[in-house]
Amino acid sequence: MTSEEKIPAIELQQIKKYFPVKKGIIRDRVVGYVKALDGVDLKLSANEVVGLVGESGSGKSTLARIILLLEHPTEGQLVFEGKDVITFNRSDLKRYRQKIQAVFQDPYSSLSPRLKVKEIIAEPSLVTGKLSRKEIDDMASEYLQMAGLHAGIRNVYPHELSGGQRQRVAIGRAISTQATVIILDEPTSALDVSVRLQIVELLMRLQQELGLSYLLIGHDLAMVAYMSTYIAVMYLGKIVELTRTQELIKNPLHPYTRALISASLPSHPNEKKERIALAGEIANPFDIPSGCRFHPRCPEAKEECYHIDPILKPFLENHWVACNF
C-alpha cells in the first residue's frame, strides 16, 4: 500500500491466519482460534524498505512466515509479480523461494553448525541446481566479500565466528540467490551495540547496490525508522497505521503509534517529552477485544470504539490509519 505507480514486488491482500486451539484427549475439539493475523493488506514495492513494528504478539513474525511460505494463510491472497502464489506450480515456487529470502534474529540458531560457511552460502543455490566444488568456492568468496567478510573464512564452521560475522554470513546466504525481496526479522536484536550499526550499514549498502526490497521487522522503533522508507504499525494482528517514516514520527495519528513513539527512550537526558504510559499489556490474540482491538488500552477510547472495528483507510495522502477518529 505504498506508492501507487510502482509494481509491488509482493502484495498481501486481506491475509488472515487463525491457529486453531484444540482441547480434549481422545478426540481433539477446536475450541477457538488464535487470530495471529486478522486481515492484513500490505504492498512491498521494488527497491523499497518497509518497516513493520509492534509489540510481541502483534503478528509480525507470523506475517513473515506467511511470505516465506512457512505457513499457509487461512484466508487472503499473497501476490507475487501479479500472480497469486496459491496458483504456482513447482517451478514457479522454486523461483519464488529464490527471489524471497530471509535473515533471522539469532545467527546462532539460523546457521547449521554442521556445515562450513561456504556450504551455508551455497545451500540455497544447490537446491535449484548442481554446482561444482570450484563454483561453490567462488560463489562463497564472492558473497562473503559482498557481506564484508574475508573470503578465507569460507572453510570454517559457524562456531568459530562471532555474532556479527555469523549475521554477515546469513546476509551473504540471503543475497546468494539473486533475491529481490529479503525479509529481515529482527536482524540486529541479538547483536552487541557496536556490531548492530555495522550490520545495519551493510544491509543498507546492499539494498542500494542490489536494488533489494526489505520487509524489516523490529520492535526497536528507532532502528526501524533509521532504515525504512515506510513504516507499518501492527497491533494484535492488524495494521493500525501505515505511512512514510518521517510522517509517522512527526505526525502519528493512531493513539497506539503515539504511545509507541512516546515510550521510546530519549537520546539525550534533556529530551523531555510528553509521555503516554499505556495501561496494561497487549491482549491475548485468542480473545480479541470487541470493536477496536486497542480500546482497552487506548487513552482516547470512546463509546463507539467498543462496538465498531475500524478499518485501515487513507486519512491524508499516503497515510493510512485504522482508528474511529
Place this chain on the structure above:
Amino acid sequence: MGMQAKPILEVENLTTYFSVFDGFEKKTVKAVDGVSLAVTAGDTVAIIGESGCGKSTLALSILRVLPETASILSGKILFDGEDLLQKDRTQMSKIRAEKIAMILQDPMMSLNPVFTIGNQIGETLYYHLGLRNRTLKNRIKELLLDVKIPEPESRMKQYPHEMSGGMRQRIVGAIALSCNPKLIMADEPTTNLDVTIQLQYLNLLRDLQKKTGVTLLFITHDLGIVAEMCKRVIVMYAGKVVERAPVMNIYDDPAHPYTRALLDAAFGLQDLSKRSPIKGEPPDLSNLPPGCHYHPRCERHMGICSQEEPPEIALSPDRTVKCWLFDPETRKSELVDDF
C-alpha cells in the same frame, strides 16, 4: 559523586580474573582489571559498555556470586563502610538478602518455575526477616501491589509461566525489594520487554526509588535507559573504567573517544541522520592489545597509545577520563588538536 555525600558503595582497585582452559593452554581472562568507583546513597548510576567489557562480572564480584573459574585477586569493596571481601559465607548471604538486591535480564531464568510467585517472594521474608503466617502473607500482597500487580491474592498462588514477561520482571522487582535493600543492581532489566512495558517498568523503578530512597545501579548498553534514568555514568572498556562523569557531560561533551563512539552509534527517534559505527569488535579479554586497550579501534590514537597504558586524568572534581588525549604533557609532545 558529590563531595560531602557519603558513598554507599566504594570499589577500590578491584581485579577479577577468570582462568579458563581452552583445550590447549590455560588462559587468563581479565574481566575486571583495577576498577575503582564510588556510588552515593540514593543516586542512580549507570555502568555502560559493550558486552564483554566486564560490567556484569563487576556486579557479580560485588555480590560475591562469581562462578568457580573466577577469582577476585585484589581490591576492596566497601558497602556501607564494611569490606565485603572480608565477609564469610553466612554474612554475605545476609547482605545479599537484606542490603544488596539484583535484577537480571531474563526473569524466566531468575524465577524458579516450580514454585509459586508467593513462595518465591516470601522466601527471603521468611528466612531473613522471620515473618510468618498472616504477616508474611500480608507483606507479600503489599509487595505485589507495590510493583503494580493487581489481585495479589490470586496472583501469589500462580507460577511464573502463567504470567507475561513484563509481569515476571515486576515479580523479580518485588523479590528485590522484599527486604528493603539499600542498593539494587539492575543488569539489562528491560532488554526482553516491549517498549511500552519497558517504560512502565522504568517508571515503576523510579517511583520505588522515590518512596524508599534505594540506590539504583544500572548495568546496560542502552544509552536510552541512561538518558531516561541515570544521573551519573561510568563507562567501561575491556575490564577498565575509561570515563566517569555526570550524565549531562556524557551526552553534551563526551571526553573519551570510546564514549563518543558509543553515542555516535546509538539510534534515536528524534534524529534519523547518518550514524557512524564503531570499527571492529571488542577485544579478547585474554589477549588484550598493549597500551590503551581501545587504541586499535580508536579514531584518534597516537604513538604513545599502543605503548603505555593511559593514567586516569581528573577533568573536574567529579569527572575522570583514562585517555592520553587529556594528558597535558602528551598534548604538547604529540601536538594534539583541540578535541
